[in-house]
Amino acid sequence: MKFVYVFLTGILLLGTQAEAQKVFGTRNGKISFISPTDEDVKATNNEVASRLADNGQITFSALIKGFKFRYAEMQEHFNDQYLESNKFPRADFKGNIVNLKEVNFTRDGSYKVTVKGDLTMHGVTKNLTANGTIEIKGGKPVASCKFVILMKDFNVDASSITEKVNVEVNCAFQ
Amino acid sequence: MQKWKKMLVIIGITGVLVAGAVVLYVYLKPHRDVAKEKAVQLTAQVLFDAFKSNETEANAQYLDKAIELNGEVADITKNQEGNTVVNFKTNDPLFVINCTFKTDPGVLQPGQTITFKGICTGYIPDMNIVINEGVLVK
Numbered sequence: 001m002k003f004v005y006v007f008l009t010g011i012l013l014l015g016t017q018a019e020a021q022k023v024f025g026t027r028n029g030k031i032s033f034i035s036p037t038d039e040d041v042k043a044t045n046n047e048v049a050s051r052l053a054d055n056g057q058i059t060f061s062a063l064i065k066g067f068k069f070r071y072a073e074m075q076e077h078f079n080d081q082y083l084e085s086n087k088f089p090r091a092d093f094k095g096n097i098v099n100l101k102e103v104n105f106t107r108d109g110s111y112k113v114t115v116k117g118d119l120t121m122h123g124v125t126k127n128l129t130a131n132g133t134i135e136i137k138g139g140k141p142v143a144s145c146k147f148v149i150l151m152k153d154f155n156v157d158a159s160s161i162t163e164k165v166n167v168e169v170n171c172a173f174q
Numbered sequence: 175m176q177k178w179k180k181m182l183v184i185i186g187i188t189g190v191l192v193a194g195a196v197v198l199y200v201y202l203k204p205h206r207d208v209a210k211e212k213a214v215q216l217t218a219q220v221l222f223d224a225f226k227s228n229e230t231e232a233n234a235q236y237l238d239k240a241i242e243l244n245g246e247v248a249d250i251t252k253n254q255e256g257n258t259v260v261n262f263k264t265n266d267p268l269f270v271i272n273c274t275f276k277t278d279p280g281v282l283q284p285g286q287t288i289t290f291k292g293i294c295t296g297y298i299p300d301m302n303i304v305i306n307e308g309v310l311v312k
Contacts, residue, residue: 027261027272027302028253046253047272049301063304065238065295072205079238089233089296172254 022054022105024141029171031062033149035162041074043067050171052134052141056100058115060093060169082151082158083122091121093128103134110135115145122154132169144170206293209309211240213291218245218262218271225297226269233296241305242291243271250282258282260290261302272302279310288312 029048035041045066052058064085069075079085095117097103103111111134119128132145146168151158214236221243224232245262248270253259258279261270273290282288292308 025301027270028251028259028274030254044255046255046257047274047295047304047306049298061298061301063296063298065293066304066306071201071203073200073203075205086233086237089237090298170254 024052024173026050026171026173029060029169031060031167031169033067033165033167035165037162040071041069041162041165043069043075043078048169048171050143050173052143052171052173054105056097056103058093058095058097058117058143060091060171062091064089064091082156082161088122091119093117093119095128097134098129105136105141106139108136108138113145119149122156124154126153140173142170142172144168206307208240208291208293208307213240213242215242215244218243219264221271221294221303222264222266222269225303229297229299236294237296239294240291241294242289242311243273243305244289245271245287247282247284247286247288249284260288262290268300270302272304273308274304274306275309276307277309 027049028046029050030044030046031048032044033042045062045068047063047066049061050059064083065079067075067078069078095115098114098116099112103113112131113134114129114131116127116129118125120126128147130145130147132143135142135144146166148164149167150164151162221232221236221241224235243262248261248263251259251261253274258275260273260275260279260282262273264270273292275290275292279288289311290305290308291311292305295304295306297303
């Protein structure tokens with residue numbers, strides 16, 4: 001009998017927890033990057049899948065082949081030579097909002113956030129911290145942030161093109 | 175003109191021409207036009223099953239390929255650039271094939287069965303398969 005009680009309480013607790021957590025998602029978020037030394041080296045991906053939960057968890061997944069360059073030849077080099085997108089087709093980020101207490105998901109407004117997590121790309125996982133903004137509009141969040149990626153951190157030898165890229169994320173959630 | 179000067183001028187001109195050709199090649203090479211490519215024909219469900227059962231194999235088979243996809247429209251949205259995006263249904267209610275048009279497909283309705291042709295960029299587990307740069311076939 002005691003076991004049944006514990007079991008039922010457990011289910012109830014799980015139930016309330018699942019109900020309390022709200023998850024926002026998008027399949028068409030946007031990530032773009034540009035080289036600070038060569039502004040022709042820039043690309044945008046408009047098919048970024050992302051989830052943001054009001055408990056602070058945030059994930060982004062971007063397919064490398066989804067990055068569109070202005071110049072087709074650069075896009076080909078980026079995929080074949082540098083990011084090896086046949087071998088490593090996706091970049092994934094999994095992290096948390098560090099200052100979650102400062103974000104009110106139920107009240108419209110703009111909140112400064114710091115996100116910390118792991119970015120996996122080109123077979124390498126690196127810890128990353130980025131500052132950004134979460135804007136709540138009509139109950140739905142838009143997340144944006146900027147950070148810098150050093151190519152050598154991810155075992156990408158692109159020194160003849162650029163040592164680093166400035167990355168910009170902008171995801172409007174549903 | 176002295177012989178060596180002539181040589182120098184010829185080498186110089188050749189150099190400029192080669193550099194010019196390289197620059198033209200890099201900057202003028204056109205992007206792929208999927209509308210003109212021969213595509214692999216399959217249904218949204220078959221594509222989903224392939225990636226779900228073996229991502230590596232499905233990547234080898236479909237990644238970067240022109241795909242002509244037939245399926246039922248789950249919903250129609252716009253991406254952040256204003257391009258039309260159609261999500262195709264699969265038997266998993268949480269999983270879709272996310273297809274972005276490069277040209278305006280006109281008016282589409284959820285529930286409609288359409289054929290879309292685009293380039294497959296890959297699989298995002300628990301979310302979707304992405305096909306972009308697409309056009310409406312019928």
